[in-house]
Amino acid sequence: MQNLMDAKTLAYINMFGVLGTLENLCELVPEANEIIKDQKPISIGFDVKGGPAATLFFKNGKCRMEQGCGACDVKLPFSSPEKFNGLIDGTVTPIPSKGFTHISFLLKKFTPLTDVLSKYMRASEEDLKDPVFFERSTRLMLYTIGVAIAQIGNNDEIGKFSASHIIDGSIYIGIKNDIGVELICKDNRLVTVKKPPEKYRAAMIFDSIETARALFDGKVNALTCIGTGKIEMHGMVNMLDNVNRILDRVALYLA
Amino acid sequence: MSFPLYTTTKSDEWYERASKVIPSGVYGHLGPAEGQFIPVNRWPRFSEKAQGTYFWDVDGNKYIDYMCAYGPNILGYCDEDVDNAAIEQIKKGNCTSSPDKIMVECAELLVDTVNTADWAFFAKNGNDATQGAILTARAYTHRKKLIFFNGFYHGVSPMVQKIDYPGVTPEDVANNLYCKWDDIEGLKKTLQENDGEVAAIIAQPYNHGNFFDNAFPVDGFWQEVRNLCTEKDIVLIIDDVRAGFRLDLAGSDHFFGFEADIICFCKALANGYNMSAFCGKEFLRSAASSLSYTGSYWMSAVPFAACIACINKLKAINAPKLFNDLGTELLTGLKKAGAENGFDLVTSGPPALFYLRIANDDSMLLHQDWIAECVNRGVFFASHHNHFINAALTHEDINRTIEIADEAFKVVKNNHPELFK
Known part of the structure; x- marks a missing residue:
């Protein structure tokens, strides 16, 4: 971690600023909407110890984020803000604590969705x-x-x-x-x-x-x-x- | 009467050129990014010449200038007495291996003029003065902490900036404590919590920050602060860089009825010639002497000659009374014009350094529109800074200012019919 930054703040930014932008991605980008449009309702909770907690809900071709992850279909726990930040920068692979039957959504839909997000957030010339x-x-x-x-x-x-x-x-x-x-x-x-x-x-x-x-x-x-x-x-x-x-x-x- | 609207095409062109070779084109307090020119396209960026209370921009537009170069213009631009003194000195020498004896004469004049001064230490900018004052206080007390009052501005050294300013580290400001203006109980609590660690309290003589109404201290505030400093052997520093010599030639502490231990001057010292000074009491002389604190141009002679001429002229014309009278006349006219057009124009601070705010809305949008309309017709105001009176301002200038302000009020009212039904 660089000087004058802290992992917890970065985790909040990654949660609500980066993952939270999936809400808008699914609305604005047909390529993203295509991935989730036929998806049955499902929710993914991100629970960061000592940091933020939020849930992404996918329903009717839309995505929205809410704070907390008390009621979610898939729960991804992270032992620290650093671990969660590792998810965002691709160095940590999360293991669900709940919702193993929905692993395919994570692999086949959520990951491609975040790939589209990366394409738009770190756009090429x-x-x-x-x-x-x-x-x-x-x-x-x-x-x-x-x-x-x-x-x-x-x-x-x-x-x-x-x-x-x-x-x-x-x-x-x-x-x-x-x-x-x-x-x-x-x-x-x-x-x-x-x-x-x-x-x-x-x-x-x-x-x-x-x-x-x-x-x-x-x-x-x-x-x-x-x-x-x-x-x-x-x-x-x-x-x-x-x-x-x-x-x-x-x-x-x-x- | 209708006043023609100015255009600033050449200013814009010069700004484009400037932005290629100077960071942000014009950085700092004279620049357009400081929130004082809203919207920026109504203000000139560069001047061509100045005389008396006016300056002309590069497009040839003439302004009655109420910013006075943000303070240095106190007698009027290109004041003959000051400029002649400077010209005579430059013929004799300016930046020399031994300082010119005129430095001594300048220090003697300051010691004679400023109530709290037993000595004067010269530098160039206001920041040099406040920094020198803080170093002196720390050298004297061998303590590290400083107390500031919220809304402060004491220059640009990292130690007097804030933790969220670019380039400033938490360590730079780790010894800074912040109190509310006028809150004696809060100050006492802070002192108690940091007993024996506070080197200095540094403050403006009244709360003259930007973006809010300027406020005089409540009765007895300074006397209580003075007593606390004396009791706890804390150095009381008054930053009179902005207000100095406009309220009281003996110092703004004298105006408010107390004595600072160190007082800092800059803007009004020499009518635009570059110098600053901090003046202190006898018990701090050794500490000031001990500082490793100097600069290549700090003892240049020309500004000292200008300073002597400037201060003597300020005394001769009783400048503080003149500024108060002119400022009062101006503010009375502005408020009347505002009221007649349905605007609640709030004026605060002393008339010599008046601050303006239209209070009809809570977003300042009306205020910003009105100020911009004034500027665009030749009255140079800033959006959210205190203004300055100079001695070259005439009654005719004030009348013209009020006429322009009146027209600007009418324009703003016309542009916002929804607010003036």
Whole structure:
């Protein structure tokens, strides 16, 4: 683990920011939807000792994630955040503690699904030449980053310091006014909603999906983009100031 | 009267050029990424010339400047008395192997002017002064911890930044303790929990952070802090970098009726010539002397000449009273124009360093729109920073400012009919 990062926070990001993006993947990407569209309802629980717990539900061709894994068909226990993080980076193979009869779903559907996710989250230059792929991939990255902001603000020691300076209210982070996430701050705790809010106190808006992508890929400087107006900030800018400090740590965790 | 809208095409072009060779184009507090120019395309990025209370941007637009280079412009840009003193000095020498004797004269003037000063230690920027003050306090007390009040800004050294700032490590700020402004009981508790470990309390003379209404201390606050510091042998450092000489030529601690142990100055010292100073009491002289603390240009003579001319002129015109009068006249007019258009314009802080906020909505969107409309017509405000009065500001400038502000209020009101039914 690098300096200034902790495994538990990374586990929360991996759970809700990475695996949680399967919700959107199945909705946005036909290739992903194809994998689960005929699947009978099934749920997979991820139980991380000393870390997060959540369940992915697959039903009617859709996927959704809920916190906790009290009632799931397949349960994957992890003895530590490090072990769970190993699942995400491919170095750990999980062994179910419940639901052995559903192993085939894990192997034949869930694993291919995560492969599609990886394809979109770590996109190749070639794939990105397709404008449809480009749009979907960038949108998914925005959702992952948006959720990661909340997880870092709620779990990472330095992130919590930043969050402690964010006043209550809604923050919009988005591409123009149609693709975006809402960060809700209440008593210095952050929650991400993966759609634009109706009303907000502060907003950080990218002028185009290309700007957002270039920023996510580290190809442009965020401050320069603000200076040129490619990223517009308005409203309670002090909220954004602290969100931006967390965003700096998102890059560290998701690198 | 209708005021033409400015365009900033050349500023944009220069910014594009700048962003290729300078990180973020214009970094730091003068840059567009600090949340003070919202939206950024309504503000100029680069200036062409300045005179008195005005500056002209690279597109030729003239602004009545209420940011005053974020403080250094106190007498007016290109003030003849200050500039002539600097020019005379540069003919004699500036950065020399032995410091020019004018450094001594400058220190003598500060000691005579600043209430708490028994000595003056010169540097270049505000951060040098606050850093030097902290080092002095630690050298004197042989303690490591520092107390800050939330909302503070004391420069850019890692030790006075915050743990979540880029490049700052937890170890850099491990000795920092944070208290609420005006909360004496909280301060006492923090001192009790860190008994014998606190080297200094460092604070602005009043709470003049960005993004919130500026606040004077409650009655008796500073006297209690002073007593606690004296009782526990803690060095009380006042960071007067921003407010210095605009409230009181003897120092802002004097304005609020107490004595700092060290007071830090920069912005208003020399009307834009680059120097800073921290001044302290006799008991800290040896500690200040002991520091390994210097810089290549810290004893340059030209800024000292400018400083002497600047301070003498500030005294001659009774600058703090002038700033208060001009600021009061301006704020009265702005509030009246706001009220007549249905806006609740809240003004806070002293009139010499006024802070503005439109309170009609909770998102600052109306405020940001109004400020931008003012800037776009030639009144240079910042979105969420305190502003500064300088001595070259005239009643005509104030009247024009109020007229522009009035028009800007009308434009914003017209743009948001849903809020003004």
